[in-house]
Amino acid sequence: MILVATTGLIWLAATAWIYLGTKAELERVLDTRLQEAARMVSSLVRDAGASAPAAIAATPQIAASEPGGYERQLSCQIWSLEGRLVAASTAAPADRLSSHAAGFSDNVIAGELWRVYAIEDAAKGVRVLVGDRLGLRDRLVNDLVLGLVAPTLLMLPIFAGLIWISVGRGLSPLRGIAADLQQRAADDLAPLHARVIDEIRPVTDALNGLLTRLDAARRHEREFTAFAAHELRTPLAGIRTQAQIARVADTSAMRTAALDHIMHGVDRTARLISQLLALARLESGAEPNRREPVNLGQLLRDIDREGQRPASIIVEIDAGIDAMKVEGDPDHLKLALRNLHDNACGHSPAGGRVRWLRIGEFELAVDDEGPGVPSDELALIRQRFYRGRAAQNAGSGLGLAIVDVALHKVRAELTFSTPPSGRGLRAAVSFARCVSACKFDPVRRGIGVQL
Incomplete structure (x- = not known):
């Protein structure tokens, strides 16, 4: 009309x-x-x-x-x-x-x-x-004007009728799509299969893309909730068991041991919840993604100073990293590098070394001296709650997943390999570019600061 x-x-x-x-x-x-x-x-x-x-x-x-x-x-x-x-x-x-x-x-x-x-x-x-x-x-x-306009006035109703019919037939698939969506269940996110004219096809393609993304998000949410519930059930059950032991303990030593296990379980649960919340915030995109210059060497020193690594672990930071300054969200960068640092420290044995190296013009890496990861599992360790066959600590399996998502936010790429020494695991981070970086000199790579 x-x-x-x-x-x-x-x-x-x-x-x-x-x-x-x-x-x-x-x-x-x-x-x-x-x-x-x-x-x-x-x-x-x-x-x-x-x-x-x-x-x-x-x-x-x-x-x-x-x-x-x-x-x-x-x-x-x-x-x-x-x-x-x-x-x-x-x-x-x-x-x-x-x-x-x-x-x-x-x-x-x-x-x-x-x-x-x-x-x-x-x-x-x-x-x-x-x-x-x-x-x-x-x-x-x-x-003269009547002679020119009269044929047009006579044709106007016919023209209007043709427009009405053409537009009605062209928009009829939209009415079919609306009826299909109204009849669907709330959890039915299957793509639409309506035959539409070329002018409306971009709308249906965009709607199908939205439905596909919503279906993937909902499926991921269900999997995430199921995994989280499973992972939380184990430490909570352990805490309950230790609380029962402490309640009926006959000696103070038994009671103290049970309470120590409870504290350990509470710490593990708190860490798991913190990682779950961090991952949820990253994937929701609710927080604004700031872009600021960040000095990676200074950031790594701050992370190590604020962390709680065992005193027996030796941390070395390549001096070449001090010349690397990238542009990205400082919170996302700190979250990613802190999890990589904690992961390397957590898997290294007592007296082991954790080395932060600059291995390229826009690339840095962290090497640990832990048990390493079999080559067939390198592509799996960034998945949520994946620990691997050789896992020795009580981690949640979320750290590397958080790193992967956080680095994606700052347009960086995470890869894993075995260090040249053949021992442990190397996690390499490649940035698209640096705001400022001195020319990479492989000779200076071994010169670092021991923390």
Whole structure:
């Protein structure tokens, strides 16, 4: 309905434009004809005598005028300069057409508005007046416009009907899609399979893409909830068991041991919940992603100083990392590097070393001296709650998953490999580019700061 109304308004505007344009052009053409007729009569008149009627009769636009006709609607009067009517056309009014000596003028004669052009010839002693009725001009314009617009007005209902039918048929798939969505269950996120026209196809493709993403998000949420419930059940069950032991313990030593196990279970549960919340915040995208220059060397020293690594673990940070400054969200970078640092420290044995190295212009890595990861498990260790066959600590299996998501937020890539020493695990982080970085010098890579 809106399209039909809009089309009607466009046609009305076009009709008004045609009317005004036609009227202006017709006024110009008819004024030019007045001038030509007056000049022709003036050139044929020899004096204020008998030649005047002959001059009028010899002018085609004026001779044999027919009242109401468009072809010969001009009226002519020839006046002497003394004010005597010398000659006039048959259709000319009895009153003088104009009192102007020369040029165009509009005059009311016998209740009608006339357009008159006057030429005065002092040598011949005559003034020629040629005019026509403006009412006839308006009628001519109306007839011309009606002749142009009438076919369009007749076609407008047909055109509107065709628009209505075409748009209705084109939008009918949308009604089918709406009916399909209304009948669906809340958990039905299957893609739509509607045949639509090309103009609507981008809408259905975008809607199917949205449904696919929602289905993946919901499936991931269910899996995440199931994994989280399973992982929380184990430490909670252990805490309950130790609480029961402490309750019935006969000796203070047994009670103290049970309480120590409870504290350990509480710490593990708190860490798991903290990691779950961190991962949920990262994946939700609720927090704004800031972009600031971050010095990676200083950030690693801050992480190690704030952490709680065992005193027996030795941490080395390559001096070349101090020259690396990347642009990204400081919180996301700190979260990713802290989890990598804690993971390396947690898997290294007492007296082991954790080395942070700069291995490329935009790449750094952390090597630990732990048991390492079999090559067939390297592609799996970033999955949620995956610990691997050789896992020796009581981690939750979420640390590397958090690292992967956080680095993705800052457009960095995480890869795993075995260090050149053949012992432990190397986690490498590749950044798209650095804000500032000195030229990478492999010779300086071994020079570092021991913490």
